[in-house]
Amino acid sequence: MSDLSVVGLRKAFGNHVVLSGFDLSVAHGECVVLIGASGSGKSTVLRCVNLLETVDDGVIRLGGDDVTDPRADPDAVRARMGIVFQSYNLFPHLRVLDNITLAPVRVHGVARAAAERAAREMLDRVGLADKASARPDELSGGQQQRVAIARALVNSPELMLLDEVTSALDPELVGEVLELLVDLKRDGMTMLLATHEMAFAKQVADRVCFLHGGRVHEEGPPSELLVAPREDRTRQFLSRFVSL
Amino acid sequence: MSTNDTGMPSRPWSPSAVELDRRAFRRARTTRSVVTATLSSIVVFLVLSVVITRSPGWPRVKETYFSWDKAVSSFPAVLEGFWLNVRIMVICGAIIGAFGLALAIMRTLRGPVFFPVRAFATAFTDTFRGLPLILVILLLGFGVPALNIEGVTNDVLLLGCTGLVLSYSAYVGEVIRAGIESIHPSQRAAARSLGLTHVQTLRFVVIPQALRRVMPALLNDLVSLQKDSGLISILGVVDAVQAAHIEEAADFNYTPYVVAGVLFLSLTVPMTRFTDWVARRQGGPGVGGAV
Numbered sequence: 001m002s003d004l005s006v007v008g009l010r011k012a013f014g015n016h017v018v019l020s021g022f023d024l025s026v027a028h029g030e031c032v033v034l035i036g037a038s039g040s041g042k043s044t045v046l047r048c049v050n051l052l053e054t055v056d057d058g059v060i061r062l063g064g065d066d067v068t069d070p071r072a073d074p075d076a077v078r079a080r081m082g083i084v085f086q087s088y089n090l091f092p093h094l095r096v097l098d099n100i101t102l103a104p105v106r107v108h109g110v111a112r113a114a115a116e117r118a119a120r121e122m123l124d125r126v127g128l129a130d131k132a133s134a135r136p137d138e139l140s141g142g143q144q145q146r147v148a149i150a151r152a153l154v155n156s157p158e159l160m161l162l163d164e165v166t167s168a169l170d171p172e173l174v175g176e177v178l179e180l181l182v183d184l185k186r187d188g189m190t191m192l193l194a195t196h197e198m199a200f201a202k203q204v205a206d207r208v209c210f211l212h213g214g215r216v217h218e219e220g221p222p223s224e225l226l227v228a229p230r231e232d233r234t235r236q237f238l239s240r241f242v243s244l
Numbered sequence: 245m246s247t248n249d250t251g252m253p254s255r256p257w258s259p260s261a262v263e264l265d266r267r268a269f270r271r272a273r274t275t276r277s278v279v280t281a282t283l284s285s286i287v288v289f290l291v292l293s294v295v296i297t298r299s300p301g302w303p304r305v306k307e308t309y310f311s312w313d314k315a316v317s318s319f320p321a322v323l324e325g326f327w328l329n330v331r332i333m334v335i336c337g338a339i340i341g342a343f344g345l346a347l348a349i350m351r352t353l354r355g356p357v358f359f360p361v362r363a364f365a366t367a368f369t370d371t372f373r374g375l376p377l378i379l380v381i382l383l384l385g386f387g388v389p390a391l392n393i394e395g396v397t398n399d400v401l402l403l404g405c406t407g408l409v410l411s412y413s414a415y416v417g418e419v420i421r422a423g424i425e426s427i428h429p430s431q432r433a434a435a436r437s438l439g440l441t442h443v444q445t446l447r448f449v450v451i452p453q454a455l456r457r458v459m460p461a462l463l464n465d466l467v468s469l470q471k472d473s474g475l476i477s478i479l480g481v482v483d484a485v486q487a488a489h490i491e492e493a494a495d496f497n498y499t500p501y502v503v504a505g506v507l508f509l510s511l512t513v514p515m516t517r518f519t520d521w522v523a524r525r526q527g528g529p530g531v532g533g534a535v
Contacts, residue, residue, distance in 0.1 A: 050437050079439025089434035093453050102448060103438035155438070 003028045009058035018044045020214035031191040033201040036211030042194035046161045050083045082152025083161040088144040090136035097132040100151045122150040142173030162193035198241045210234045314499035318491035325487030326507045332473040344416030372414035381407035385479035404476030419461045423454030460523035467515045
């Protein structure tokens with residue numbers, strides 16, 4: 001069963017076509033990693049799936065429902081997924097706990113006490129139980145990103161979208177965020193993520209997709225695609241990551 | 245050795261000779277600055293008071309503007325008028341805040357459906373921000389009663405306040421709109437991605453941050469409103485300015501105007517200091533570093 005399916009997606013910004021005839025499917029509990037040069041459309045795919053961008057053409061289905069249908073309620077669609085951004089985007093005027101409880105209370109109609117209990121459990125899970133009352137700007141980048149992940153997870157999303165969540169972090173902080181994502185993968189969360197961390201991709205991905213020319217240029221299990229790519233362009237891209 | 249959160253060892257420290265020398269220099273420099281500033285202020289003040297009090301017209305000015313007896317006798321009437329100014333500021337201030345916020349939200353709505361709303365808000369802002377406040381008050385205060393519409397008030401106090409509300413709402417709306425538009429789009433994206441609706445995003449994410457950001461500017465407008473509430477005296481409303489005018493008319497002694505001025509200052513100066521304090525507190529520690 002395919003949890004997410006993207007068929008014939010097209011998205012252009014002005015004259016600049018980013019995605020064209022883009023196809024992708026993510027099965028339930030699968031972790032798919034998008035790699036590719038900057039500007040290859042990784043973030044745009046995630047933003048389109050989350051309906052933060054209006055697609056120019058193509059169909060995106062989540063659990064069988066066409067979410068690109070303008071008759072679908074975009075707020076209800078977004079409430080079914082969680083997205084984590086490169087720049088965390090925590091709400092600076094709210095405490096960590098209130099950042100996490102905002103959506104459960106306002107969108108999902110959870111009682112505040114229950115929402116706070118769930119939020120504390122989630123904070124405990126991401127290792128930040130003692131930061132519930134802190135303001136986002138009192139936290140390090142890695143801690144902020146873990147709060148952002150907790151904020152998305154607390155709504156029990158069907159699908160997690162992760163957009164270069166470690167790009168703004170130094171190597172030591174990257175570790176704490178990636179560890180959390182590995183846990184998440186083990187728990188069977190369906191994930192679609194864009195990353196430049198090839199070692200991490202190798203570790204969590206069921207499938208790696210290399211984006212080039214507005215579509216998936218090559219895809220395969222990490223053990224094949226990252227180690228012995230078939231396409232020249234993929235090889236060229238991966239050759240810059242010396243650690244592999 | 246104990247360590248704190250950041251992993252820094254906390255070992256005993258006493259300032260080095262270089263640091264002690266720097267501190268001594270800074271102390272000396274501070275002392276010199278304070279002495280210079282104090283002396284120059286005293287000199288300027290002395291020169292000014294000598295020049296003014298030795299001027300040929302001073303006895304007359306002193307009698308006409310700074311008569312203690314007149315000040316005491318006119319004070320109760322002017323104070324009663326001033327109490328009206330205070331009430332106007334508080335009530336109009338609250339209404340202006342609500343109207344301004346509504347205008348700002350109307351102007352930030354996107355999509356063709358909202359074109360009429362946007363157009364109305366824009367036209368409203370352009371009109372009332374463009375007209376001199378005194379003109380709005382005059383037109384409303386004298387124009388509306390002349391229309392003789394049944395059910396519409398002829399109370400010049402209400403009409404004057406309406407003028408203040410219309411004019412200030414336009415300004416305050418623009419200040420709040422600037423605040424709303426200064427919130428980074430990624431904040432909206434984060435809120436919408438959690439499933440919050442457009443209205444919820446405004447209510448819980450954008451507006452709280454926007455208001456915090458423009459609070460010093462809003463308080464500045466409140467101080468300004470407090471002063472401008474004196475303008476409705478042109479309609480004959482007995483506020484501090486009009487009360488002073490009545491007192492003055494008895495003997496052509498202008499001291500009541502000075503009394504009214506001092507009363508306004510007694511409120512606007514603390515409000516201004518409060519505004520500064522709010523603005524400074526927002527900067528937060530360490531924002532500017534050593535500069």
